[in-house]
Amino acid sequence: MRKKMMAGNWKMNKSIGEVGSFFQSFSDECGLAKNRAVSDKVDILFAAPYLLLDSCRAAASGKGITIAAQNVHFEKNGAFTGEISLAMLAEIGIRSTLVGHSERRQYFGETNESVAKKAAAAQGAGFLTIVCIGETLAERNSSRTESVLEEQLAPVFSAVRGLTNIVIAYEPVWAIGTGVSASSDQAQTAHEFVRKQARARFGGSADMLRILYGGSANPNNIGELLSKPDIDGALVGGASLKPEEFASMVSAALKA
């Protein structure tokens, strides 16, 4: 059985001043203080902006919530102005990160190769590493979804050592922030393909690989998405900014 994971991605939103009350309301809504069973059954994670990480870690401490970075550099240190290393994150108690989010690929020039290096470096440092992949609308419309996913996954699978600490987030670019989610069948087809690719490379351990769906996941569609056999959770942008909405998605994951 794969443990479900509900991951929020705050992107470039919120301030340090908002962190305390967010986690207070979120954990009250989820009953995290009273009910340890929630975090036993569902992994809950928030990827926050760098400057908020320390406050998030402090506010979430003891609640069974993991705090992650949204990006990291693959080199250990050096002349990389504006970048943050894995060791810097570890020093403030952060041991999880996203890599390859489509906004990083689209707006900041990340390539399949740089994403693979980040995934390998993060896994090598013992980080829980959520690798984001997904096709654009043009790629889907020209029936290239599977070849694009394969091109994105292949360098990552070559660079990492097995699937330990790796989570894949399938996020069709056309569904991110648009309010138009992939249908549960479209998502399931893509997730099944991802697992098949993982199985071809890593054998049976692919059965334990968690594959999250991302792209306009919300309290209304999450139950249906999670009913599919290869959808193991979600990476949630907009709906993770509101404690009550994300808490209701966590409840759906508890029931799934």
Ligand code: PGA
């Ligand atoms: P969204 O973002 O839920 O706002 O579509 C998802 C993501 O980019 O991770």
